[in-house]
Every structure is written in C-alpha cells, then in structure tokens.
Amino acid sequence: MEGVVFKRQLQIRWVSFVADFLLAGMVVGPLAAPFLAASGLPLLPLIAKIIYFMGSHVCPQPDMGVALAQPHIMAVCMRCYGTVAGLLITRLLYEVTSGKGFYWLSQYDWSGAAFASVLMMAYPLELAAQVLGWWSFNNYIVTLFGLVTGLAWGLFTMPILHGRQQPEATLIQDN
Numbered sequence: 001m002e003g004v005v006f007k008r009q010l011q012i013r014w015v016s017f018v019a020d021f022l023l024a025g026m027v028v029g030p031l032a033a034p035f036l037a038a039s040g041l042p043l044l045p046l047i048a049k050i051i052y053f054m055g056s057h058v059c060p061q062p063d064m065g066v067a068l069a070q071p072h073i074m075a076v077c078m079r080c081y082g083t084v085a086g087l088l089i090t091r092l093l094y095e096v097t098s099g100k101g102f103y104w105l106s107q108y109d110w111s112g113a114a115f116a117s118v119l120m121m122a123y124p125l126e127l128a129a130q131v132l133g134w135w136s137f138n139n140y141i142v143t144l145f146g147l148v149t150g151l152a153w154g155l156f157t158m159p160i161l162h163g164r165q166q167p168e169a170t171l172i173q174d175n
Contacts, residue, residue, distance in 0.1 A: 019161040023091060026084045030055060030065070034072035051075045060127060064137055079123060079142035086150020094158040105156040112156060119152030 029051045036048035055075030056062045065074035074081065094104075105112035126145035130137055 013162070016162045020091070023084075023087055027088055030075040030081055030084075031068065033075040034067070034069040037072040038069040048072075055080075061137070064142075066139065077142060078139045079127065079146040082143035082146025083123060083150035083153070084146075085143075086147045086152075087154045088150075090151060090154025090158050091162075094154075094162055099159045099163060103155055104159045105152075106159045116152045116156035120149050122146075122152070123149035 033048045033051040033055070036044040036051070039045065052062070052075050055065075059065075059076040059080045061077045061079070062075065063073075064077040066078060067073045076084075105116045108115070122145045126142060129135060130142075135141070
C-alpha cells in the first residue's frame, strides 16, 4: 500500500459559509462589545464602537442592553439577542438533523412560509405592546419573544441557506 494517498476535494458552499460567518458575528459581537470597550487596550475600544454602531442600527432599543462590564452594556437588547439565540439553536439543530424533520418549515412551501411569518410576529407584537404601555420592558419577556421569532426564522431559512446540494440527475438516452 505504499504511495497510496487519499484525496478528498474540499467543497465550500459559499452561501452557507457567509451565513455562518454572519451568525457567528451576531452571537459574539453583542457579548464582546462591553468587554472590548472596558479593556482600555489601544485598538479594542474602537472595535467595540463599530459593534455598538451596528447594534444601534439593527436594534430598536439598544440602550436596554444588559450591563456585562459596568458601565458598558451589550450592543443590542435581549429581544434582539433572543432572536439571535433562536437562529443559533436552529443552526445547531440543522447540523445535527441534516435538515430532516417535520419542523423544518421551508419544506411546506407557502404554508410553511405563512406559519413562520405568524410566529415571527412575536417580536414586533411584543415591542408594540411595550411601546403602547401594555407592559414595561422586562428582559425575560423580551428574550422569550425574541427567541420565538428567531426559532421561526431559523426553522424556515436554515434548510434554504445550508441545504445539502443534491447531485444532478444524469439523463440516459436510448440510441
């Protein structure tokens, strides 16, 4: 068996790679920002400012973030971070199940899209209830509503973003 080399071609699915890269940034960034800002090291507070800038443009209430390194808070509120947590959970679930299961909503076409859309309304409905004064901001409540939204979003989109490529069917022609 001398000289036998096993070759396996590395195939990168770019959509999947980019989606995972962005998700990793959304998971780590808001948590890291307060510690980077509090570090006092030369370049790290600048990186924190960039993360806070992005958080202020995607989160409706970034000033409600949890204080992780006093006086610095997370770059997003717990509603937004709950949404990110739901996306992370569904990404891990997709990796474990390889997209097999009744709960992956994209397999149901428009019905799945409609059901996912209804569940995704948890976040904006909770935010509207808070803005209208029906209840005050509570980290536990907003995290739960964000989590429902993130799970719904992930259960619909993960098979689309990370689906395994099927080999193309070959046509056999009779001569």
